[in-house]
Each structure stands twice: as C-alpha cells, then as structure tokens.
C-alpha cells in the first residue's frame with residue numbers, strides 16, 4: 623500500500639511521520655508529474671485552504687485529484703483538507719473540489735477559541751484526542767454522510783463513501799487509531 627500526501631502547503635510532514643510510524647510508505651504530491659506514480663489513497667493535510675486551493679489549480683493538480691476522488695480513491699482530509707473537499711463553504715465564496723456533500727464553516731470557532739484540545743467519542747474507535755487549530759466545523763451534512771464525531775453540538779468528523787474528513791488534526795497527537803481506521807478503508811477499497 624502506498625499513500626500520496628498532498629505536500630504543497632501545511633501540515634503534511636506530520637501525516638508522513640504518522641505513516642512512517644505505521645510502516646506505510648508514501649509519496650508526496652507537489653507537481654503534476656507526481657500523479658504518475660502508483661498509489662492507493664490520498665491525504666489532504668491541514669494548512670490554509672485558500673493557499674492550497676490556489677496552488678492545486680496553478681500546479682494542474684486540481685482536476686486529476688478531483689477525478690481520482692470521484693472515482694472512489696480513498697481520501698483522508700484534515701482541517702483545510704476538509705474545506706477543500708466540501709460541497710459548500712458557508713462563509714467563503716471560493717469553491718474547491720466539492721466531492722463531499724457537506725457545508726462547512728471556516729474558522730468557525732472564532733478568535734478567542736482559535737486553537738484548543740479536547741477528547742471526544744469517534745464512532746467505531748472510542749474516545750480520541752482532538753487538536754483544533756483555527757478549525758472549520760461541519761454546519762450541515764447531506765443524507766448519506768455518516769457523522770462520526772461531534773464537539774459540543776457541532777459535527778467535526780464525517781465519512782462519505784471512501785472520503786474521511788475531520789475538522790481537527792489527528793496527525794498532531796500520538797494516537798494512531800484514526801490513521802489506522804483510514805488504512806482499513808484503503809485495504810477495503812483494494813480488495
């Protein structure tokens with residue numbers, strides 16, 4: 623199994639470290655030619671969605687990645703990655719990949735609560751640590767989207783087909799269970 627980590631901006635190195643700890647090989651997607659390598663799944667890291675979205679388009683990565691996800695390739699998206707996947711962004715007119723039928727709100731926790739840490743139940747896994755950094759939350763999820771975690775009343779993790787997306791950063795905590803959960807989706811997809 624090999625995972626392609628989008629590495630144009632943001633917290634991609636932390637996902638790579640997690641994959642290394644789990645003995646999973648990865649490649650980095652930085653330019654169009656990188657798409658020609660063989661890989662089984664994608665990771666869209668946190669960072670700044672506006673910058674990542676712009677770079678994806680400038681580097682000609684946008685359409686091929688969108689097609690791969692629409693074709694069923696598993697994707698793990700964290701924070702800015704979730705914003706890139708979302709069908710709609712409530713407080714931003716920019717449009718990105720739109721493969722995940724949810725509406726997100728960017729920087730949804732306001733200035734004072736910009737970054738925080740908590741622990742909440744994640745369906746199918748148990749209580750997991752959650753680190754939020756100027757995070758979005760999911761304001762609305764369409765029918766067919768599984769809600770996997772909430773923080774207070776807000777949805778913070780979902781799965782839709784092979785897309786697993788969350789507001790927080792599992793790659794910044796030691797707990798490996800969310801990445802393992804994703805790798806199980808990848809294994810299921812390859813069968």
Ligand code: GLN
Nearest residue numbers: 668669670671701702756
């Ligand atoms: N605030 C960022 C955005 O809107 C997301 C923050 C993050 O990925 N940690 O894109």
